[in-house]
Amino acid sequence: xxxxxxxxxxxxxxxxxxxxxxxxxxxxxxxxxxxxxxxxxxxxxxxxxxxxxxxxxxxxxxxxxxxxxxxxxxxxxxxxxxxxxxxxxxxxxxxxxxxxxxxxxxxxxxxxxxxxxxxxxxxxxxxxxxxxxxxxxxxxxxxxxxxxxxxxxxxxxxxxxxxxxxxxxxxxxxxxxxxxxxxxxxxxxxxxxxxxxxxxxxxxxxxxxxxxxxxxxxxxxxxxxxxxxxxxxxxxxxxxxxxxxxxxxxxxxxxxxxxxxxxxxxxxxxxxxxxxxxxxxxxxxxxxxxxxxxxxxxxxxxxxxxxxxxxxxxxxxxxxxxxxxxxxxxxxxxxxxxxxxxxxxxxxxxxxxxxxxxxxxxxxxxxxxxxxxxxxxxxxxxxxxxxxxxxxxxxxxxxxxxxxxxxxxxxxxxxxxx
Amino acid sequence: xxxxxxxxxxxxxxxxxxxxxxxxxxxxxxxxxxxxxxxxxxxxxxxxxxxxxxxxxxxxxxxxxxxxxxxxxxxxxxxxxxxxxxxxxxxxxxxxxxxxxxxxxxxxxxxxxxxxxxxxxxxxxxxxxxxxxxxxxxxxxxxxxxxxxxxxxxxxxxxxxxxxxxxxxxxxxxxxxxxxxxxxxxxxxxxxxxxxxxxxxxxxxxxxxxxxxxxxxxxxxxxxxxxxxxxxxxxxxxxxxxxxxxxxxxxxxxxxxxxxxxxxxxxxxxxxxxxxxxxxxxxxxxxxxxxxxxxxxxxxxxxxxxxxxxxxxxxxxxxxxxxxxxxxxxxxxxxxxxxxxxxxxxxxxx
Numbered sequence: 001x002x003x004x005x006x007x008x009x010x011x012x013x014x015x016x017x018x019x020x021x022x023x024x025x026x027x028x029x030x031x032x033x034x035x036x037x038x039x040x041x042x043x044x045x046x047x048x049x050x051x052x053x054x055x056x057x058x059x060x061x062x063x064x065x066x067x068x069x070x071x072x073x074x075x076x077x078x079x080x081x082x083x084x085x086x087x088x089x090x091x092x093x094x095x096x097x098x099x100x101x102x103x104x105x106x107x108x109x110x111x112x113x114x115x116x117x118x119x120x121x122x123x124x125x126x127x128x129x130x131x132x133x134x135x136x137x138x139x140x141x142x143x144x145x146x147x148x149x150x151x152x153x154x155x156x157x158x159x160x161x162x163x164x165x166x167x168x169x170x171x172x173x174x175x176x177x178x179x180x181x182x183x184x185x186x187x188x189x190x191x192x193x194x195x196x197x198x199x200x201x202x203x204x205x206x207x208x209x210x211x212x213x214x215x216x217x218x219x220x221x222x223x224x225x226x227x228x229x230x231x232x233x234x235x236x237x238x239x240x241x242x243x244x245x246x247x248x249x250x251x252x253x254x255x256x257x258x259x260x261x262x263x264x265x266x267x268x269x270x271x272x273x274x275x276x277x278x279x280x281x282x283x284x285x286x287x288x289x290x291x292x293x294x295x296x297x298x299x300x301x302x303x304x305x306x307x308x309x310x311x312x313x314x315x316x317x318x319x320x321x322x323x324x325x326x327x328x329x330x331x332x333x334x335x336x337x338x339x340x341x342x343x344x345x346x347x348x349x350x351x352x353x354x355x356x357x358x359x360x361x362x363x364x365x366x367x368x369x370x371x372x373x374x375x376x377x378x379x380x381x382x383x384x385x386x387x388x389x390x391x392x393x394x395x396x397x398x399x400x401x402x403x404x405x406x407x408x409x410x411x412x413x414x415x416x417x418x
Numbered sequence: 419x420x421x422x423x424x425x426x427x428x429x430x431x432x433x434x435x436x437x438x439x440x441x442x443x444x445x446x447x448x449x450x451x452x453x454x455x456x457x458x459x460x461x462x463x464x465x466x467x468x469x470x471x472x473x474x475x476x477x478x479x480x481x482x483x484x485x486x487x488x489x490x491x492x493x494x495x496x497x498x499x500x501x502x503x504x505x506x507x508x509x510x511x512x513x514x515x516x517x518x519x520x521x522x523x524x525x526x527x528x529x530x531x532x533x534x535x536x537x538x539x540x541x542x543x544x545x546x547x548x549x550x551x552x553x554x555x556x557x558x559x560x561x562x563x564x565x566x567x568x569x570x571x572x573x574x575x576x577x578x579x580x581x582x583x584x585x586x587x588x589x590x591x592x593x594x595x596x597x598x599x600x601x602x603x604x605x606x607x608x609x610x611x612x613x614x615x616x617x618x619x620x621x622x623x624x625x626x627x628x629x630x631x632x633x634x635x636x637x638x639x640x641x642x643x644x645x646x647x648x649x650x651x652x653x654x655x656x657x658x659x660x661x662x663x664x665x666x667x668x669x670x671x672x673x674x675x676x677x678x679x680x681x682x683x684x685x686x687x688x689x690x691x692x693x694x695x696x697x698x699x700x701x702x703x704x705x706x707x708x709x710x711x712x713x714x715x716x717x718x719x720x721x722x723x724x725x726x727x728x729x730x731x732x733x734x735x736x737x738x739x740x741x742x743x744x745x746x747x748x749x750x751x752x753x754x755x756x757x758x759x760x761x762x763x764x765x766x767x768x
Contacts, residue, residue, distance in 0.1 A: 119663025
């Protein structure tokens with residue numbers, strides 16, 4: 001009986017908690033007009049180290065937009081932020097909630113989140129934008145857009161830079177790929193498959209590694225035997241650091257150039273490999289770094305220091321802050337040609353307006369935080385540029401201006417998705 | 419099963435009936451009416467949640483037959499769900515076969531894969547068997563990632579479910595499809611547990627040596643449990659694939675497998691009601707935390723360190739599970755039975 005009482009009490013407490021939650025909003029004056037958007041981040045779960053600062057970034061940016069910029073054309077943005085927990089079924093129900101709540105568009109932080117929900121959104125014509133992207137999200141282009149370039153774009157931008165600025169030999173440079181065994185690695189592989197020949201690069205070795213690899217000397221010996229001039233790594237910081245370290249030990253680096261995709265080129269790479277070991281490694285990244293002298297930086301620093309000091313210096317915070325700014329710009333662009341009444345409906349008519357009059361007419365400088373975000377027909381990537389950077393004296397410094405990555409129509413290749 | 423005061427069974431059929439009193443029948447009909455009219459009073463979001471509950475329930479029923487009734491510990495259930503999901507994706511997406519072929523194919527393929535990975539159950543049991551099922555999940559996911567037919571790491575698109583000319587596009591039409599199959603699976607699972615096969619499963623679970631001495635073929639019944647459990651997982655996977663529309667292996671993580679085990683333990687192992695209660699409880703808790711409590715906490719508790727308020731969500735989730743296991747280790751179904759017993763005797767305490 002005691003147990004029953006405890007259980008009944010527990011249920012009552014939970015019911016009371018849930019029942020009073022909606023009441024908490026009753027005391028607040030209801031805004032007459034608002035623009036509803038849904039933004040999800042994997043703030044808990046397997047990708048929480050990226051998602052938690054990302055979630056802080058979108059919430060802080062929306063607060064900044066509403067408080068300091070007065071919303072969009074004077075209309076506040078109502079943010080439906082949700083933590084997907086990096087869980088596919090939860091992400092699916094979140095997108096269904098966004099659609100049911102009449103959100104005008106939605107964003108995801110991780111490319112995996114968007115992969116899980118994109119078909120639901122495409123079927124309903126509900127426009128979405130992913131901060132981190134993979135080609136399968138928008139190839140062929142439908143209703144999902146990429147805020148930043150994908151891992152394939154990293155490869156093509158680096159390859160272009162390498163050919164123009166580093167390669168001094170004759171004939172085709174011999175390139176080896178070292179790929180993490182997931183979409184991070186395979187995105188780069190797909191781009192190399194599609195473009196290497198056209199660009200005049202010979203792929204001489206493709207090696208795969210796991211996120212928990214403890215030695216890559218065997219794979220590097222095979223790359224050495226293939227006489228590669230340049231090694232491109234598309235992976236996360238830990239395996240990238242290991243490969244660079246092993247390459248140093250085998251005497252391959254710095255004689256051979258090493259480049260890294262943006263998933264691996266963070267401060268963590270330098271910390272894990274050591275500044276001396278990582279010295280000279282090239283890489284690409286789609287956003288500016290913290291503290292760079294660009295118009296949008298001051299507010300990011302101010303808000304992060306004020307609201308989430310632990311996120312200062314975090315690039316996920318910066319990317320997601322920028323995602324919120326891009327969403328605001330999309331809404332602003334839409335309102336130039338569409339009445340608020342259409343957007344207030346929050347249905348397929350509003351979604352079509354957002355896509356046609358907002359996203360597809362976007363021409364935004366992103367406050368200098370990343371390359372310009374502009375829609376080009378047939379290419380659902382909004383920002384297309386990355387910068388090439390290099391580790392110099394323990395710091396990751398830019399060595400190029402923004403480099404545009406060409407659009408690749410992956411769906412035209414029979415091997416794509418196979 | 420106890421009956422209300424003054425109620426007696428007079429025939430064998432009365433004794434074996436699932437619905438044994440008039441109140442039982444009326445309540446069941448009311449429940450069915452409420453369930454199947456849900457699209458008229460639930461919005462699309464909540465219908466989506468109910469659909470997810472229906473799909474999860476089918477998979478949990480399979481795991482319950484395997485673990486709860488036959489005692490074969492499996493921590494790779496998400497892997498078998500993946501087999502079903504990818505089978506229907508390939509059959510209906512790549513080969514353009516009808517949905518029903520995809521659905522049955524998914525069940526059969528997952529059942530066959532379950533049979534293969536169930537073979538070690540002849541030699542090992544308990545935690546050792548659990549490890550082999552974890553291996554099954556790892557192998558299944560690796561194969562899917564490296565097989566060109568399944569789309570590899572990129573994933574694979576799945577068309578809408580359709581039967582004849584009827585395409586299940588809307589959330590409500592999907593609801594009727596999923597709920598019909600879920601109801602059918604629940605009915606079959608309930609009845610299977612009362613047959614010779616079900617009793618053999620229970621005998622194997624309680625003491626496999628004694629069961630063998632009594633003439634129960636361990637190899638046959640253990641593999642049968644794996645086949646049926648994984649068949650249902652495959653059906654759930656197929657429905658999930660058509661509901662979400664795109665499959666990628668990251669959707670079928672080990673965490674998901676463990677969550678399934680958690681659901682049937684919280685609901686009550688070895689009962690048909692257990693998986694229903696466990697699935698409803700866990701899925702609703704997840705949704706309420708994600709859409710209500712965590713955003714509310716993030717909005718109001720800004721003084722907390724970064725990520726702390728968000729982290730409260732999983733903490734509440736974990737705490738609820740721990741409390742259930744401490745207070746009612748035999749699951750919600752057991753507590754429900756205690757409540758019913760008390761109610762049957764009412765107003766007499768003893």
